[in-house]
Amino acid sequence: MKLRNLLLAGTAAAISYWAVTNKDKISEEVHETRNLLDDMSGSYSKIQEQVGIIKAYSQPLQEMAQDLNYKFRVYQQEAEGHLGQIQSFQEKYTKSEK
Template structure:
Protein backbone atom coordinates (compact mmCIF):
# COMPACT_ATOMS: atom_id res chain seq x y z
CA UNK A 1 0.00 0.00 0.00
CA UNK A 2 1.23 3.45 -0.82
CA UNK A 3 1.86 6.09 1.82
CA UNK A 4 -0.78 8.40 0.32
CA UNK A 5 -3.44 5.73 0.61
CA UNK A 6 -2.44 5.07 4.23
CA UNK A 7 -2.66 8.80 5.06
CA UNK A 8 -6.03 9.06 3.34
CA UNK A 9 -7.37 6.02 5.19
CA UNK A 10 -6.01 7.30 8.52
CA UNK A 11 -7.55 10.73 7.96
CA UNK A 12 -10.91 9.22 7.00
CA UNK A 13 -10.82 7.04 10.12
CA UNK A 14 -9.99 10.01 12.35
CA UNK A 15 -12.80 12.07 10.86
CA UNK A 16 -15.24 9.16 11.23
CA UNK A 17 -14.23 8.70 14.87
CA UNK A 18 -14.64 12.42 15.55
CA UNK A 19 -18.10 12.43 13.89
CA UNK A 20 -19.27 9.40 15.87
CA UNK A 21 -17.96 10.73 19.17
CA UNK A 22 -19.57 14.16 18.61
CA UNK A 23 -22.80 13.02 16.93
CA UNK A 24 -25.03 14.46 19.69
CA UNK A 25 -23.39 17.88 19.46
CA UNK A 26 -23.54 17.79 15.66
CA UNK A 27 -27.24 16.79 15.69
CA UNK A 28 -27.98 19.59 18.17
CA UNK A 29 -26.17 22.13 15.99
CA UNK A 30 -28.09 20.94 12.92
CA UNK A 31 -31.42 21.36 14.74
CA UNK A 32 -30.40 24.77 16.01
CA UNK A 33 -29.28 25.84 12.55
CA UNK A 34 -32.51 24.65 10.95
CA UNK A 35 -34.49 26.54 13.61
CA UNK A 36 -32.51 29.68 12.88
CA UNK A 37 -33.06 29.19 9.15
CA UNK A 38 -36.82 28.95 9.71
CA UNK A 39 -36.73 32.13 11.81
CA UNK A 40 -34.72 33.92 9.13
CA UNK A 41 -37.13 32.92 6.37
CA UNK A 42 -40.13 33.98 8.50
CA UNK A 43 -38.48 37.33 9.20
CA UNK A 44 -37.69 37.78 5.52
CA UNK A 45 -41.32 37.13 4.59
CA UNK A 46 -42.49 39.58 7.25
CA UNK A 47 -40.08 42.24 6.00
CA UNK A 48 -41.30 41.76 2.42
CA UNK A 49 -44.92 42.20 3.53
CA UNK A 50 -44.04 45.36 5.44
CA UNK A 51 -42.14 46.72 2.44
CA UNK A 52 -45.22 46.12 0.29
CA UNK A 53 -47.37 47.98 2.80
CA UNK A 54 -44.93 50.92 2.74
CA UNK A 55 -44.96 50.93 -1.07
CA UNK A 56 -48.77 50.96 -1.05
CA UNK A 57 -48.80 54.01 1.24
CA UNK A 58 -46.14 55.93 -0.66
CA UNK A 59 -48.40 56.99 -3.54
CA UNK A 60 -51.23 58.38 -1.34
CA UNK A 61 -48.64 60.15 0.80
CA UNK A 62 -47.08 61.66 -2.30
CA UNK A 63 -50.50 62.89 -3.43
CA UNK A 64 -51.21 64.34 0.02
CA UNK A 65 -47.87 66.11 -0.03
CA UNK A 66 -48.63 67.66 -3.40
CA UNK A 67 -52.09 68.70 -2.21
CA UNK A 68 -50.72 70.26 0.98
CA UNK A 69 -48.01 72.09 -0.98
CA UNK A 70 -50.67 73.49 -3.31
CA UNK A 71 -52.87 74.58 -0.39
CA UNK A 72 -49.88 76.18 1.32
CA UNK A 73 -49.02 78.18 -1.81
CA UNK A 74 -52.65 79.33 -2.14
CA UNK A 75 -52.74 80.26 1.53
CA UNK A 76 -49.42 82.10 1.22
CA UNK A 77 -50.72 84.09 -1.76
CA UNK A 78 -53.87 84.95 0.15
CA UNK A 79 -51.88 86.06 3.17
CA UNK A 80 -49.62 88.20 0.98
CA UNK A 81 -52.58 89.93 -0.61
CA UNK A 82 -54.15 90.59 2.81
CA UNK A 83 -50.87 91.95 4.09
CA UNK A 84 -50.63 94.28 1.11
CA UNK A 85 -54.15 95.56 1.81
CA UNK A 86 -53.33 96.05 5.48
CA UNK A 87 -50.14 97.93 4.61
CA UNK A 88 -51.99 100.11 2.12
CA UNK A 89 -54.64 100.98 4.72
CA UNK A 90 -51.96 101.58 7.33
CA UNK A 91 -50.03 103.89 5.00
CA UNK A 92 -53.25 105.75 4.23
CA UNK A 93 -53.85 106.52 7.90
CA UNK A 94 -50.23 107.20 8.83
CA UNK A 95 -49.83 109.69 5.99
CA UNK A 96 -52.93 111.70 7.10
CA UNK A 97 -51.40 112.62 10.43
Protein backbone atom coordinates in the same frame (compact mmCIF):
# COMPACT_ATOMS: atom_id res chain seq x y z
CA MET B 1 -0.42 0.47 -0.67
CA LYS B 2 0.84 3.88 -1.26
CA LEU B 3 1.52 6.34 1.51
CA ARG B 4 -1.14 8.66 0.13
CA ASN B 5 -3.83 5.98 0.48
CA LEU B 6 -2.73 5.24 4.04
CA LEU B 7 -2.88 8.94 4.97
CA LEU B 8 -6.35 9.29 3.43
CA ALA B 9 -7.59 6.20 5.26
CA GLY B 10 -6.12 7.43 8.56
CA THR B 11 -7.63 10.88 8.12
CA ALA B 12 -11.01 9.37 7.26
CA ALA B 13 -10.84 7.13 10.35
CA ALA B 14 -9.93 10.09 12.59
CA ILE B 15 -12.77 12.20 11.19
CA SER B 16 -15.21 9.30 11.61
CA TYR B 17 -14.11 8.77 15.22
CA TRP B 18 -14.45 12.50 15.96
CA ALA B 19 -17.93 12.58 14.34
CA VAL B 20 -19.11 9.56 16.35
CA THR B 21 -17.83 10.92 19.66
CA ASN B 22 -19.38 14.36 19.04
CA LYS B 23 -22.59 13.21 17.36
CA ASP B 24 -24.81 14.79 20.05
CA LYS B 25 -23.13 18.18 19.68
CA ILE B 26 -23.25 17.95 15.89
CA SER B 27 -26.93 16.99 15.83
CA GLU B 28 -27.74 19.80 18.27
CA GLU B 29 -25.86 22.30 16.09
CA VAL B 30 -27.68 21.05 12.98
CA HIS B 31 -31.01 21.40 14.78
CA GLU B 32 -30.20 24.96 15.93
CA THR B 33 -29.06 25.92 12.45
CA ARG B 34 -32.25 24.54 10.93
CA ASN B 35 -34.34 26.54 13.43
CA LEU B 36 -32.38 29.70 12.62
CA LEU B 37 -32.96 29.18 8.91
CA ASP B 38 -36.69 28.70 9.49
CA ASP B 39 -36.81 31.88 11.59
CA MET B 40 -34.88 33.79 8.93
CA SER B 41 -37.24 32.69 6.17
CA GLY B 42 -40.24 33.69 8.31
CA SER B 43 -38.70 37.08 9.00
CA TYR B 44 -37.94 37.55 5.32
CA SER B 45 -41.55 36.89 4.36
CA LYS B 46 -42.79 39.34 7.03
CA ILE B 47 -40.38 41.98 5.73
CA GLN B 48 -41.62 41.43 2.19
CA GLU B 49 -45.22 41.90 3.36
CA GLN B 50 -44.29 45.12 5.17
CA VAL B 51 -42.47 46.43 2.09
CA GLY B 52 -45.64 45.80 0.09
CA ILE B 53 -47.69 47.75 2.63
CA ILE B 54 -45.23 50.66 2.54
CA LYS B 55 -45.31 50.71 -1.26
CA ALA B 56 -49.11 50.73 -1.19
CA TYR B 57 -49.11 53.82 1.05
CA SER B 58 -46.38 55.71 -0.81
CA GLN B 59 -48.58 56.84 -3.73
CA PRO B 60 -51.39 58.30 -1.56
CA LEU B 61 -48.81 60.00 0.65
CA GLN B 62 -47.16 61.60 -2.38
CA GLU B 63 -50.54 62.84 -3.56
CA MET B 64 -51.28 64.26 -0.12
CA ALA B 65 -47.88 65.98 -0.05
CA GLN B 66 -48.54 67.57 -3.44
CA ASP B 67 -51.99 68.70 -2.31
CA LEU B 68 -50.56 70.22 0.88
CA ASN B 69 -47.85 72.02 -1.08
CA TYR B 70 -50.48 73.47 -3.39
CA LYS B 71 -52.67 74.59 -0.47
CA PHE B 72 -49.66 76.14 1.26
CA ARG B 73 -48.75 78.12 -1.88
CA VAL B 74 -52.36 79.32 -2.22
CA TYR B 75 -52.41 80.29 1.46
CA GLN B 76 -49.11 82.19 1.07
CA GLN B 77 -50.42 84.11 -1.93
CA GLU B 78 -53.64 84.92 -0.09
CA ALA B 79 -51.73 86.04 3.01
CA GLU B 80 -49.45 88.24 0.88
CA GLY B 81 -52.52 89.87 -0.65
CA HIS B 82 -54.05 90.53 2.76
CA LEU B 83 -50.75 91.90 4.08
CA GLY B 84 -50.62 94.26 1.10
CA GLN B 85 -54.11 95.53 1.91
CA ILE B 86 -53.23 95.93 5.60
CA GLN B 87 -50.10 97.89 4.71
CA SER B 88 -52.03 100.16 2.36
CA PHE B 89 -54.62 100.86 5.09
CA GLN B 90 -51.84 101.44 7.59
CA GLU B 91 -50.10 103.90 5.26
CA LYS B 92 -53.40 105.66 4.62
CA TYR B 93 -54.07 106.17 8.33
CA THR B 94 -50.50 107.06 9.23
CA LYS B 95 -50.47 109.77 6.51
CA SER B 96 -53.80 111.19 7.68
CA GLU B 97 -52.59 111.38 11.31
CA LYS B 98 -49.57 113.49 10.34
